[in-house]
Amino acid sequence: MLPKTETPDQVSRLIGHEVIALIESGAGMLALAEIAMAPNLAGLMIGSEDLIVSLGGRSSRQDDGTNRGVVNVARSQVLFAASAAGVPAIDSVYVDIRDSEGLRAESEDAAASGFAGKACIHPRQVEQVRLGFRPSPEDLEWARRVLLAAVSETGAFQFDGALVDEPVLRQAELILARVPQGE
Known part of the structure; x- marks a missing residue:
């Protein structure tokens, strides 16, 4: 430093x-x-x-x-x-x-x-x-669910009443990336 x-x-x-x-x-x-x-x-x-x-x-x-x-x-x-x-x-x-x-x-x-x-x-x-x-359990659940939903979607889609597009999917990936290994 x-x-x-x-x-x-x-x-x-x-x-x-x-x-x-x-x-x-x-x-x-x-x-x-x-x-x-x-x-x-x-x-x-x-x-x-x-x-x-x-x-x-x-x-x-x-x-x-x-x-x-x-x-x-x-x-x-x-x-x-x-x-x-x-x-x-x-x-x-x-x-x-x-x-x-x-x-x-x-x-x-x-x-x-x-x-x-x-x-x-x-x-x-x-x-x-x-x-x-560390992401909250609610954030982790949302991230996993939205990424799973994205597998069967093409382009932007609606999920739980909200628009999901590439930046939102990236946010979900970043949430999951903050989970310590083994959890």
Whole structure:
């Protein structure tokens, strides 16, 4: 992991190593597209606490514990850049170690948005992140049923009252891909 990445050259200088670039400043955000194209980039991670400090802010969180708007914009941009580069995006840490409910909710949002993982700052957080990234039994059942229905369909079709087309089938496949081996 390369903290405070602000230029693609910082990543490229570590040639021979796969690098997860931590985007933690306004300068890093502005160079994000170029950083994402570094040949040895293995992933991108948003560092929201450092990012807020670099912007002159006091806190990355609202009073209710949710991300400030500027953090959500940065998260989205990191996710877009990682997707364009074909590398995983890793969501920022959740600093309130005692708030397992908030961590799980944020992990569920990160997984639903397309992040490949979420960084942890304490071992107690690992299980909540795993649970947040694991599909619910209802999601698994839906994914299996819609993919089974698609076998006998051509093109877009209706399933449980909703339109199903290629992106929806891909979502179902991604849900199943998040199931740990052996389950």
